[in-house]
Amino acid sequence: MEILNLKIKKLKEGELFFTSPHVDFKGRIKMPFKGVVEKVKLTQPVLKFRFEKKNKLNLSFIKKLPPIHLLSINKGEFLLSFANSTQIIKISDIDLEVKDFSPEKGGRIGFNGNFKILSNNKAGITGEGNVKAQFKFSKFFPVPAGDGSLELYIKSGLYKSSSFKNLVLRFPVSVDKEKMVIDSISLNLDTISYRCDDTERVLRNLNLHSSFFYDFKTGTMSSYITEGKLSNLGGFKGSVQGTLRDNFPWSASLEASEVNFETVYSIFKPLFPPSYQKWFVEGRGLIEVHIKGDYTKKKPSWAGDMALYLKQGGFGSPDGTKAGQGIEGRVILKIRSPISEEKVNFELYSEVGEGEFLWRKFYKDFSGEKIKFNSLGSFFLKSPTILEFQGSFDLFGTGEYTYSGLIQKDETLFALKAQRISNNKILSIFKDYLSLNFPSFSNIQFDGNSQLDIRVIRKDGIISTEGVFEIKNTSLNIPNKSLSINQLNLVLPFDLLYPHSFGLIYNNSKNKTGYLKIGMFEEGRLRLEGLSIPIILSKNNLSIPEEVQISLFGGKVNIANFNGKEILSSSREFDFGLRIQGIDMNSLSQWLNGVNISGLVDADFPEVRCHENFLDFQGKAIAKIFGGEVEITNLSIKDVFSQSRNISGDVVFRNIDLEKVTENIKIGKMTGIVEGSIRNMEIEYGQLSRFILDIDSVERRGVQQKISVDAVENISILGTGSEDIGGILKSGIRSFFKEYPYSKIGIRCTLENDKFSVRGKIYSGGREYLVRRSFLRGIDVVNQNPDNIISFKDMQERIKRIFRAKEGKK
Structure with a gap:
């Protein structure tokens, strides 16, 4: 000092x-x-x-x-x-x-x-x-x-x-x-803020009022009603009681009567993916918490329950394509931590429903409908922590659903069993969506029940899934499409891996085979009976272990060696062989467009491959029609599942009888034999977008070559757009002739980039002819404007003029 x-x-x-x-x-x-x-x-x-x-x-x-x-x-x-x-x-x-x-x-x-x-x-x-x-x-x-x-x-x-x-x-x-009393303690705070991902979240105007009592003799402590409020979250109140001696019993309660979910979401928004941070959330709620515990044998134990009630909840995406409003619900959680075990047991019940829901084109008003959810489980506090759970839920009364699971540091397991799923009730959820976006499916009926048993395991970044899906003795009807399926049975065992199975070693267990069976399939004039297809869906591959034969339109369709590889990957591939024998062309054409074309269709595609949404056919198909045959090769389809799918191929036709053609296609009677090809053909959005068509007449002994006035007039309309030649042929002495002989037909039509042209293939004296007269008599059809090019839309209009004229003559 x-x-x-x-x-x-x-x-x-x-x-x-x-x-x-x-x-x-x-x-x-x-x-x-x-x-x-x-x-x-x-x-x-x-x-x-x-x-x-x-x-x-x-x-x-x-x-x-x-x-x-x-x-x-x-x-x-x-x-x-x-x-x-x-x-x-x-x-x-x-x-x-x-x-x-x-x-x-x-x-x-x-x-x-x-x-x-x-x-x-x-x-x-x-x-x-x-x-x-x-x-x-x-x-x-x-x-x-x-x-x-x-x-x-x-x-x-x-x-x-x-x-x-x-x-x-x-x-x-x-x-x-004897005692300590803290009377009317108060806490006031203007703002609490925190920053996450360069975004600041703020809670404002916290007010808290409470009183506290402690008895020195008994060790009893308690708080009177504690009240507080956060201006942007809502008000709350609660109490605490306990004894600081013996086994230290205590209890606490909390009630928040006006929780603002818009503000709650703004606080936790940084925890969501960036694409969801611009969504809005609304609604009010009530939270009640009651919890009690003690400290016996130097180990804490506690139990309690929490209830959350949601009123007029809603959400929405920035673009307005996903939204919900008027959602009501409640969640009740009961928890208990026994003294003798280092774990927390819980029981969870929730109920959500009412309101309206929009997800892109899907809309549903869930008034009077609810999802109910029950769960029991345990959370083990020892390291590593483990969560076990099991329970059931009610999905709008569509079936019986039970589940169980295990979550730990390195592995997650989840099992779901869905029984007696009502197919019609599942469809009723999507009824409004189907009516609005697919009117032809608005009255679809799917009777019977389905069931699903599935087990999912996540480990080392790989998700493995196995189980079985079953549909038994059901029927499907779509009246607007005249389609019905009766006695539908599907048993599909599966085991899959995500994201892929490349480089993984599987055990040698035998793959389970399922099946698809259909008693009767009808779609308009199409009718199939007794269809049975074995199916194996295993290790991300889909295969049909046996050759499948289908009776169709009086013929047979055989599918062999069907195999789909890595079906969950964007690089998925499908390979199979396709053989068609003796399909009745008349039945097929009636089913396709309601016309009658007699003949037979055969095809042999030993290898059909689908890769990256591209379908390629190796082989050929031959249709025997109009007295000759039509051969299709180099067939392929790009963007198979898109409305803009592109179909391409080459067509060669031989020995086609014009008389039989013009009997079915009413452009005017013609006789003779033609051959030719359609090269570089492409069809997009269901319409021709590119081709080169060549037609040439071929002389055959005993076969007349004649062309009617109507046919000459229609060829002229197609080539030049003019009907003048019809007026010439129907006047004067020519009016007595209904048909003329010809010596040669040679026509080339091309379409590319919406530019359509018709050219003659016969040249004589500096002129270009589409049809050349016979030696003694007949009529020439001359291409007066060889360089004339029109849009394909104009060409379609010329074709419509031809058929409108035919309708007028009737």
Whole structure:
């Protein structure tokens, strides 16, 4: 201790007055005086303390203090540091006044000071504010007794990415030998904010009011109704009770009556994927929590329940294509942690329904309908933590659903069993969607039940799925499409891996074979009976282990060696062989477009491959029609499942009887034999988009070559757009002739980039002919404008003119 310029003055008998401008003291606090201190005044003292973690706070020195009538500190400073911590608490501008103090009789204490919480690194807590206190004690030992209040104001505080502003805590307290009462404690806070992904989230205007009671004799503690409010979340209230002795029983409750889900979502929004952070969420709710516990045999146990009620909930995506409104629901969670086991058991019940739901083109009004969900499980607290659960749910009354699962650090398992699924009830969920987007399916009927048994395992980044899906003795009817399927049976065992199975080694267990069986399939004039197809869906491959033969339109269709590889991958491939024998062309054409074309169709495609949405046919198909044959090769389909699918191929036709053609296609009677080809043919959106068509007549002994006036007129319309030649042929002496002989037909039509042209292939005397007359008699059809090019739309209009004229003549 160092004391400079000490002055001692005797005031009266037994009283001394000490003054010194400088006192430097280091060491333990010991009382050097005995007697009574009348007055101590300290100006600008600096007190420094270091709190060692191993030492306990010992206030027994207060017993040794002498009575003090007045202790005054002005402009003092207090510094507190901690072992193994960079935190420092600094209180400055301290004004402290202690009056009439003694360890036995208490005293009055008044305190005021500004404080700062400092940290030498960014990981610590920082803040600044002011603290005030007023206490009146009747004694300090053995148990303090008295009353007073503490007011703490923190202007701002910061911890990592979280901060708050303007916190005010008022803490009135009363203590006697039996109890401690903290009456009307209040906490007010302007803002709490935190930053996540460069986005700041803010909670505003927190208000909390409570009272607290503690009985020293019984160890009982309790809080009266605690009430609070966050302006952008809603109000809440609660209570706490307990006993700090024996097995420490305690209980607590909380109720938040007006939870704003829009604000709740804004707080947790950074945890969602970026695409969902621009969505809006709305709704109000009620939360109730009741929990109790104790501490028996040095182990805590507790149990409780939580209830969440949602009213008028809603959500929406930024583009408005996904939305929900008017959603009602409740969630009830019961939890229990037994003393003897290091786990938490839970029981969960939820019910959600009502409201309207929109997801892209799907819309459904769920008024009066609900999803119900029950679950039981355990959460094991030992490392590594494990979550086990099982339960059931009701999906709008569509069937019986049960599930179970296990979640741990390196592995997740989930099993679902769905039984007696009503196919029609499942379809009813999508009824409005089908009516709006697929009118022909609006009255679809799908009788009978289905069931699904599935098991999913996630491990090492791979998801494996196995199970079986079954549909038994059901029927499907689509009246608007005249389609019906009766006695439909499907048993499909499966085992799949995601994202792919490349490079994985499987066990040698035998693949399970399922089947698809159809008693009767009818679609318009199409009719199939007794269809049976074996199916293997295993290791991401789909295969048909046997050759399948289907009786169709009086012929047979054989599918062999069907195999689909990596069907869950974007690089999936399908390979099979296709053979068609003796299909009746008349039945096929009637089914396709309602016309009668006699003939037979055969095809042999030893290899058909589908890869990256491209279907390629190796082989050929031959249709024996119109007295000749039509051969199709190089057939392929691009973008198979798109409306813009592109169909391409080459067609060669031989020995086609024009008389039979013109009997079916009413463009005017013609006789003779033609051959030719359609090369580079492409069809997009169901219409021809590219081709080169060549037609040439071929002389055959005994076959006449004649062309009617109507046919000449229609060929002229197609080639030039003009009907003038018809007027010439129907006037004068020519009006007595209905047909003319010809010696040669040669026509080439081309279409590319919506540019259509018709050219003659016969050249003579500098002219281009489409049809050349016979030697003695006949008529020539000359292409007067060989360079004429029109759009394909105009060409279609010319064809419509021909058939409108035919309709008019009828």
